[in-house]
Structures are given as C-alpha cells and as structure tokens.
Amino acid sequence: MKLIFKIFLSFVLVLAIVSNAFAQPKKMTYRNRIDDSVKLVNTQEVAPRVKGPKPLTREHAIGARINTDGWGLYFNYGLIRKNEGRKTEIDRFYNVLYFQVEVGERYHPKEFRDFAVTGAQPYRNYFLSIFSTDMFKFGKVNNFYTGKLGVGYRYLIAGKPEANTISIHWNTNTGLALALLKPYYFKATAGNDIKLDPNDENLINTLSNTQFTGGYGYRKGWDELKVTPGGYLRTGLKFDYANRKKRVAGFELGLGAEVYFTGIHQMALQESKSFFVNAFVSFELGWKK
Template identity: 30%
Template sequence: MLIKSISCFGAKLFNDGYGGFIEIGRGKSITKSLLFQLEISERKHPKEEKQNNPFAPTAPIIYGKQNFFYPVKLGVQQQFLLGNKSNKNGVSVTANIGGGISLGLLRPYQLEVEKDGERKFVQYDSPDSSLFLNGPFLGPSFSTGWKELTVTPGIYIKPAFRFDYGRYNEMVSAVEIGLTGEFYTKKMPQVIFSKQQQFFFSAYVAILFGRRK
C-alpha cells in the first residue's frame, strides 16, 4: 500500500543524553518514503558528575561544568522498506539514512552565590568564578543563562533501522535504533579541564507514535 503522508513524534535516549523530535513525511513509492525531522536534545559530557549541594537542599551541582549543550537538528531522511508486515499484528522493518544541519546551542551553567551581601548568578569563566571555591548557595536554574546563549552551526548524518509494530497500517508505533555523527564549526566547551570536541558520535534508541494516510 502506498503511504501518502506520515506524521509522528517521539523520544530518544542517547548514550550521552536524551531528546525529542517530530517527523513528517511523504511516500514516494511502496518501498520508499522521504522524511523531514526536527529534533531537540541535551548532550552530557562523560566527565559530568552530580554532587549534592552541601549548602542548601537544591538541585545537585556539577562541579566543573561550563555549559549546557543542546543540539537542534533539522534534516531529511530516505526510508527504505526492508520487510513488510505479514498481517495486522506483524512488524515492518525499514532502513533510514539521512542528515542535515545541526545548531549547537550552548547555555552557560550558572550557580547562585553571595557577593557583597547580594546573591547573583555566576559561571566558571566569569570574573567571579573564584566564588565557587567558597561554595554555591543555590544550584542551577533552568531560567538562567538564556541571554548568554551562543549558537554554533554544524552538520550531522544518521543511519538507523526502524521496527514498526503498529497493529494497523494507519498507525505508527515503532522503535528505532541508530547512530548519529555531528560535526560543528568550532569546539563545544562543556566541562573545564577536559578535551573540547567538534565531532560527536553516539548511539541511540527511540520510540515513535503517529499516523499514516
């Protein structure tokens, strides 16, 4: 059966982070489809280590962390049908290969400290970074650092296999397993005193839900 359109959403778990995505596509033939995908994720550095805040019952602190790293990807994938469902309860298998642009968003990791009787948010590369030695009073906040957000352009490539176990051809209920390679135009600082990277390689597993028409 020729699929005219596909729309779905999903969540991903990387070996170094997590994310979510939306996807729309159009069938080109019975065995081929063209997919467009927007993905937002957060990537962790392997040297990140959470520690309880000894000064206040707040979110755990990651000593040495410089930036949160959020890759935002917009890309195209070609999907090839490898095995179709033998019945409505079967599993179809497809191979996906594609890529596109990736924008590396860096948001400074800031902690709230006290200086001259006032509390302020500082980061490791700020003039007040020495205040970390006296201990932060509060942990990081999701609302801080957005004004200092920086964007680094890059590209990515992604091969994957998708296993769709949806009961009917109109429904998408699938698991995807794949690899992702990302390259940025400059190095992405995440943790101090560690090697900064321009190229990131990771494996992932994703779940998808949606509809076909």
C-alpha cells in the same frame, strides 16, 4: 367487315401487351427482419464496481530519542513511496522520504548533578530538586542544547506479511545541526551568582576556593545564548509494529555523529570538542493518511 377485323386486331394486340406485362418476373421484396428478431439478453447479474480505499501517501510522527550522551524530541513529516506488490498489501510494503525537526540536549561524560555538602543537611528529595536550585553540576561551563533540521529516507528491508507483524526499515537521516550554548550559573556562599570561564587562568583557584551552594540549570543565562552551526548524520534500523495500516508505532536502534565548526566547552578543565559520536534508541507514534 374491315371494321370488325380492325377491332379484333386491336383487341389481340392489347391482350398480347397485357399478357407480356404479367409474364415478367416480379421484383423481390425483403422483410425487415430486425424488428422480428429475438433479442438475446444476458440475465447474469454483474457485480457493481466498488472503489478500493484511497492509498496512503503521507505520514506524521512524533518521537523521543535516548542517546548515550543526551536526549531528543522530534517530529517527522513523511512522503510514502510505494513498492511493487499487490494492491491489498501495498500499504504494508513501502519506503518513506521524510523531513525531521528535533530539539535536544547533550551531556558531558564527567558531569554529575548533586547537592552541596555543607555540614548537616535536612532531608532532600532528588526528584523534587529538579525544579529548584538546590542541586548543581560542579564544574559545568555550558548547557549544550541542540536543534536539528534534516531529511531522511527509510528503505524497506522486510515488509509485513500480515497486518499484526513487524516491518523492518533501514533508516538514514542527515541535515543541519545547531549547537545552542547557554552559560551555567551557580549559587555561591558569597551571595552572588557566578559562571565559569574555560579560558580563565585562575579557573582552578575559582573551583577550589568557591563554596557552591546550588545551580540555576536551565533557569538563567538565556540572554547570553551562543549558536554554533554544524551538521549531523544518523543511520539505524527501524522496527514498525503498528497493528493498523493508518497508525505509526515503532522503535529504532542506531548510531549518530555530529560535527560543529568550532569547539564546544561543556566542563571546566576539559578540552573543547567539535565532533561527537553516540548510540541511540528512539520511540515514535503517529498516523498516516
């Protein structure tokens, strides 16, 4: 009897333990919702990013200058300085820092080129005689050539509202000037070539008693070249009418001044000068990159 009671009691105890275990709340488990979620995709097409044109930073130009007392040929190398503005217009609104090299010639107001008058003469062509020694400049002492090396700045006054319009810049240029003086040689009836010395006391007699028949112009005297240093300054307004942003096309109107360390003789019986002032117009063509 006792054995049966013990077995029954053990069975009840085991049953109570099992019941208590199943009666505890179950531990909650969570599903991984990341894989089950719906991913939102932007179906709107995004336009590809397109790079704009490379900005222009350099300028190259060649030009010709006509002065009231001569001429000049020059080359510019410029660094473009952008102004504030929209990117679509920035290549039409800019300043330029540039370096310039120029060569030219200066004339005296009283020099005049003509044929010798020695009785009856055959027909003479003024244009073709430029390449001969038939014409000369009576009383000329020196050919006055110039060489210049300078730096300048063009400041924008009015930019181009549209590509086919005109921009206006205030242009200032200064630097070193060199006067290259070459003696002017004449042909004379005596058969020898002569040049005039401005310091000769008998210069008036030489001009009066010598029969000049021609002049060598630029052909003779380079081995006697003399150099006089000095400086120059120019200012003016430049008008740029180029119809494309990579082109340079324009003209400039302005004033210039030059000063040299020693006086320069150009004509006989005239005082030497070391200071020169002129007006000019220049035309130039070039490109930007």
